[in-house]
Amino acid sequence: MLKVAFVGGNAGTWSVDSIRAVAGDALPAVSRLAVLEAADRFMELGGEWVLRGETSFERYVTSQEHAALEAASPPLGRATSSAAALIPIRKSDGWWAKPQEERRAIFEERSHHISRSLPYLPRVARRLHHSRQLGEPFDFLTWFEFSPRDSAAFDELLAALRTTEEWSYVVREVEIRLTSAG
Numbered sequence: 001m002l003k004v005a006f007v008g009g010n011a012g013t014w015s016v017d018s019i020r021a022v023a024g025d026a027l028p029a030v031s032r033l034a035v036l037e038a039a040d041r042f043m044e045l046g047g048e049w050v051l052r053g054e055t056s057f058e059r060y061v062t063s064q065e066h067a068a069l070e071a072a073s074p075p076l077g078r079a080t081s082s083a084a085a086l087i088p089i090r091k092s093d094g095w096w097a098k099p100q101e102e103r104r105a106i107f108e109e110r111s112h113h114i115s116r117s118l119p120y121l122p123r124v125a126r127r128l129h130h131s132r133q134l135g136e137p138f139d140f141l142t143w144f145e146f147s148p149r150d151s152a153a154f155d156e157l158l159a160a161l162r163t164t165e166e167w168s169y170v171v172r173e174v175e176i177r178l179t180s181a182g
Helices: 064-074 091-095 100-110 111-122 148-161
Strands: 004-009 016-021 034-039 046-056 083-091 122-130 140-146 170-180
Touching: 034 122, 046 122, 046 140, 064 111, 083 148, 100 111, 111 148, 122 148, 140 148
Parallel strands: none
Antiparallel strands: 004 034, 004 046, 016 034, 016 170, 083 140, 083 170, 122 140
C-alpha cells in the first residue's frame, strides 16, 4: 500500500492547466500540483488544498481482469507522458449502501469499466487511490499520465465512462488537467 498526497498550491512538478467541476463543487484554483508518495509533511509546499489517498487491493476486479490490466498497463513516470489528469470522485450514499457484488455488477457487467478502458492502455498510464477510508472529501483519486498526442484518446475514454450506469452514482467529480513543469 502506497500513501500519496496531491497538494494543490504554488509548488510542484505539474503545472495546472485547468480545474473543472464535472459534478458538484470544484476545488480552489491553484497553479501547481505536487504528487508526494509516502510523505507525511506536505503543507510547507504552500498548499491551498491537499487530497490524500492510498493504493489498495482492487475491489471490483476479477483475477483475469487484473492480469489483463497488468499486461497492458505502462508504468507511471514515462518521459513521453508530459500530460496528466487528476480526477477526484465521490460516489453517492446509494452506491455505498449496495452490497459489494451489486457494485461489481454495475462496475463491470453493466458499465464495462475495465473492458472499455483496456483499449486505451498502454497509451494512458493510471493509478487508483482510495480515500474514503481516510475520511477524505472524495472516495477515489484517479491519476492518469499520457503523451499530449494521446489527449484526444483520453478524452474519448472519459466521455465513454461518463455515460455509464456507474457514473450515475457520482455526486462529485473534479477534472484537473496538468502539464509537466519539469
